[in-house]
Amino acid sequence: xxxxxxxxxxxxxxxxxxxxxxxxxxxxxxxxxxxxxxxxxxxxxxxxxxxxxxxxxxxxxxxxxxxxxxxxxxxxxxxxxxxxxxxxxxxxxxxxxxxxxxxxxxxxxxxxxxxxxxxxxxxxxxxxxxxxxxxxxxxxxxxxxxxxxxxxxxxxxxxxxxxxxxxxxxxxxxxxxxxx
Amino acid sequence: xxxxxxxxxxxxxxxxxxxxxxxxxxxxxxxxxxxxxxxxxxxxxxxxxxxxxxxxxxxxxxxxxxxxxxxxxxxxxxxxxxxxxxxxxxxxxxxxxxxxxxxxxxxxxxxxxxxxxxxxxxxxxxxxxxxxxxxxxxxxxxxxxxxxxxxxxxxxxxxxxxxxxxxxxxxxxxxxxxxxxxxxxxxxxxxxxxxxxxxxxxxxxxxxxxxxxxx
Numbered sequence: 001x002x003x004x005x006x007x008x009x010x011x012x013x014x015x016x017x018x019x020x021x022x023x024x025x026x027x028x029x030x031x032x033x034x035x036x037x038x039x040x041x042x043x044x045x046x047x048x049x050x051x052x053x054x055x056x057x058x059x060x061x062x063x064x065x066x067x068x069x070x071x072x073x074x075x076x077x078x079x080x081x082x083x084x085x086x087x088x089x090x091x092x093x094x095x096x097x098x099x100x101x102x103x104x105x106x107x108x109x110x111x112x113x114x115x116x117x118x119x120x121x122x123x124x125x126x127x128x129x130x131x132x133x134x135x136x137x138x139x140x141x142x143x144x145x146x147x148x149x150x151x152x153x154x155x156x157x158x159x160x161x162x163x164x165x166x167x168x169x170x171x172x173x174x175x176x177x178x179x180x
Numbered sequence: 181x182x183x184x185x186x187x188x189x190x191x192x193x194x195x196x197x198x199x200x201x202x203x204x205x206x207x208x209x210x211x212x213x214x215x216x217x218x219x220x221x222x223x224x225x226x227x228x229x230x231x232x233x234x235x236x237x238x239x240x241x242x243x244x245x246x247x248x249x250x251x252x253x254x255x256x257x258x259x260x261x262x263x264x265x266x267x268x269x270x271x272x273x274x275x276x277x278x279x280x281x282x283x284x285x286x287x288x289x290x291x292x293x294x295x296x297x298x299x300x301x302x303x304x305x306x307x308x309x310x311x312x313x314x315x316x317x318x319x320x321x322x323x324x325x326x327x328x329x330x331x332x333x334x335x336x337x338x339x340x341x342x343x344x345x346x347x348x349x350x351x352x353x354x355x356x357x358x359x360x361x362x363x364x365x366x367x368x369x370x371x372x373x374x375x376x377x378x379x380x381x382x383x384x385x386x387x388x389x390x391x392x393x394x395x
């Protein structure tokens with residue numbers, strides 16, 4: 001290491017060699033043993049370091065204690081106002097509950113009533129054969145099926161039958177009930 | 181350095197008076213006071229992450245004074261105590277996050293503190309230089325005290341003329357006695373950027389001090 005490189009490193013890392021990168025420390029120590037100029041540069045750098053390290057007035061212990069208490073009181077107040085982090089975690093997805101549950105219940109009731117009332121009219125030929133044929137339905141049966149459809153629609157849109165899977169299950173159950 | 185981000189395994193046990201004392205579990209004993217202090221901080225922080233307020237109080241006791249001084253150097257004395265309180269509240273709120281990054285507690289704490297100071301500076305109205313309180317030195321003679329005060333004022337003025345980033349780098353490196361690599365971690369920049377800030381900051385300080393000494 002020459003004096004130029006030493007000066008350049010002093011400008012970056014200051015006069016405390018223990019804070020220099022390890023790779024330069026040994027070479028700097030060797031140079032200082034041989035060069036009075038390097039030693040003079042180091043003394044200058046240390047004087048500036050001392051200015052920079054001048055301590056600020058310390059806060060009194062009583063004041064620090066007061067601040068400690070204040071911090072802990074503030075965090076307690078914060079946690080009383082807000083739920084704890086555990087409670088703030090997202091709640092597992094619940095089936096969406098919509099408003100107007102009464103309308104939903106009415107819709108469901110309409111659907112069941114329609115299915116029950118329409119079932120005999122829709123099966124004029126018994127269990128075998130043509131139960132799926134729309135042409136065999138009586139006017140009363142058709143209107144009851146329509147009533148059931150309207151009930152299902154109201155139930156799904158306004159009431160408690162909110163998820164698609166619930167709607168599907170209800171539809172299958174209705175058909176099954178009708179076929180029995 | 182361990183797999184958990186470089187921390188030595190250690191636990192804290194409660195002493196009779198309710199405070200926490202560190203107990204090393206395994207491995208070689210810490211070689212320096214700094215390492216021991218880091219071990220205590222990390223162990224306390226693990227308890228804090230579980231919601232232990234007594235451990236949090238101890239962390240505050242260990243670092244509050246330095247954080248106040250750091251804030252005083254970066255933003256001035258008027259807001260330094262408020263900023264220090266905010267820093268510790270943030271540490272509490274973000275306690276689960278410590279350990280997700282390989283950072284020593286002190287580095288993380290200083291990063292939060294520097295960011296809090298920068299936030300405050302951004303929010304503060306432009307202009308207005310903050311006055312630092314008088315330097316107290318009860319052991320010095322009145323003449324030496326005046327000289328020290330004058331010198332301290334001179335240095336304070338020279339530091340105030342640095343750019344914000346130079347001031348932060350100089351404060352952390354000299355006044356908080358951190359390594360350049362730690363300053364880089366706190367300021368979230370490359371090591372060579374910190375070296376450049378230190379070099380230019382120091383050069384400017386020297387020029388300012390030389391010029392002001394002759395005024």
